[in-house]
Amino acid sequence: MAWMIWTGAAVTLAGLALLVWCILRVARDKAANLTGPELRARIQKAVIWNFGALLLSALGLMMVVVGIALS
Numbered sequence: 001m002a003w004m005i006w007t008g009a010a011v012t013l014a015g016l017a018l019l020v021w022c023i024l025r026v027a028r029d030k031a032a033n034l035t036g037p038e039l040r041a042r043i044q045k046a047v048i049w050n051f052g053a054l055l056l057s058a059l060g061l062m063m064v065v066v067g068i069a070l071s
Contacts, residue, residue, distance in 0.1 A: 001070040008063025015057030022050045 029042045 001067045004067030004070070005064050008060045008065075008067060010060070011063060012057050012060030015053045015055075015060055018049065018053035018056065022046050022053060025049075 026043055026046050029039060029046075034042070
């Protein structure tokens with residue numbers, strides 16, 4: 001089950017990279033001094049990506065735990 005541990009670790013790292021990308025995107029949007037509705041729309045899109053990144057990280061961590069448990 002070592003493959004599951006390493007695959008889960010890779011999935012977790014991909015999720016964390018996506019989280020960092022979301023943080024940088026929102027920070028860039030806030031620094032651009034956008035108007036209220038436009039900034040709100042961009043942040044709402046980033047929130048969707050953020051939830052997806054959290055889901056990806058959680059699934060990767062579950063794969064790691066299951067792989068360790070089955071080893």
